[in-house]
Amino acid sequence: MVPTSAITALQALCDVGRVKAGQKVLINGASGGVGTYAVQLAKALGAETTGVCSTTKLDLARSLGADHVIDYTRDDFADRAHRYDLILDIGGSPTLSRLRRALTPTGTAVIIGGEAGGSWTGMGRQLRAVALSPFVHQRLTMFVSKLRTKDLETLAAFIDAGTLTPRIDRTYPLDRVPEAMLQLMAGKVRGKIAITI
Ligand SMILES: NC(=O)c1ccc[n+]([C@@H]2O[C@H](COP(=O)([O-])OP(=O)(O)OC[C@H]3O[C@@H](n4cnc5c(N)ncnc54)[C@H](OP(=O)(O)O)[C@@H]3O)[C@@H](O)[C@H]2O)c1
Incomplete structure (x- = not known):
């Protein structure tokens, strides 16, 4: 089964980000x-890909094919000399000014993740970005x-070709869902968890 995450x-990469081969893409x-x-x-589509995550998961990002990795506990992707054609903003809720600083002058930022807090709509940063x-x-x-059939077909083709593999950290039986959710909320999961029924 292909999950919503895929x-x-x-x-985010194709329809919204309009990624092209050779572009520099940052996955935050x-x-x-x-x-x-x-x-x-991003790698399968030919982008030079940089992954941002915490220290203990840098190896995971590299194993997924990231050309470069940034540890957000030590380095700021927006402080670096590098600029990106496309940023997928999934975690950490960076400010719009940080996102813009890390983009090329005509680059694109796609905000996917929700707010870390502090906004009554839960979407303050997203709405400011669009405005x-x-x-x-x-x-x-x-x-x-x-959910669209054509995207499921595209993802299935990538999986069949061996360029896309779901990263399942652990599998839990249904009666251990609370434990699984606690692991997820604590940020301890690498990739996805699966529940067996
Ligand atoms: N727009 C949409 O249609 C859509 C669809 C699906 C999900 N979402 C949203 O997308 C977000 C992420 O979902 P997910 O399932 O990928 O969550 P997840 O599995 O919890 O992953 C969160 C990611 O963010 C990273 N992260 C945490 N703090 C960070 C920081 N300060 N700087 C940079 N990265 C940081 C985590 O790295 P470490 O684990 O290494 O700390 C991890 O890679 C959620 O807000 C979800 O609601 C939106």
Whole structure:
């Protein structure tokens, strides 16, 4: 089964981000549910891919094919000399100014993740991005993924070709769902968890 995370990663890269081979792509939140698919898909689509995650998951991001990795506990992707054509913002809720600083002058940021807190709508940063975008040369966007047959077919083709593999950290039986959710909320999961029924 192809989960929503994979569909989200594909739509963010292709439909919203309009990624092209050779572009520099930053996946902020490379080690989680959406990010583990996004890194693999960005590579499969020919992008030079940088993954951002925490120290203990850098090896995972590398194993997914990331050309470069950034440890967000030590380095700031927006402080580096590098600039990116496309940023998929999945984790950490960086400010819009940090996202813009890390983009090329005409680059695109796709905000996928929710707010870390502090906004009554839960979408303050996303809405500010959409409001600001028409007034700057960079494109700042948000989106909500949709289930579409053609995307499922595309993902199935990548899986069949061996370029996309779901990263399942652990499998839990149904009666241990609370434990699984605690692991997820504690940020301890690498990729996805699966529940067996
Ligand atoms: N727009 C849509 O249609 C859509 C669809 C699906 C999901 N989402 C949203 O996307 C978000 C992520 O979902 P997920 O399933 O991928 O979550 P997840 O499995 O919990 O992954 C979160 C990722 O964010 C990283 N992260 C945490 N703090 C960070 C920081 N300060 N800087 C950079 N990266 C950081 C984590 O790295 P470490 O684990 O190494 O700390 C991990 O890679 C959620 O808010 C979810 O609601 C949106």
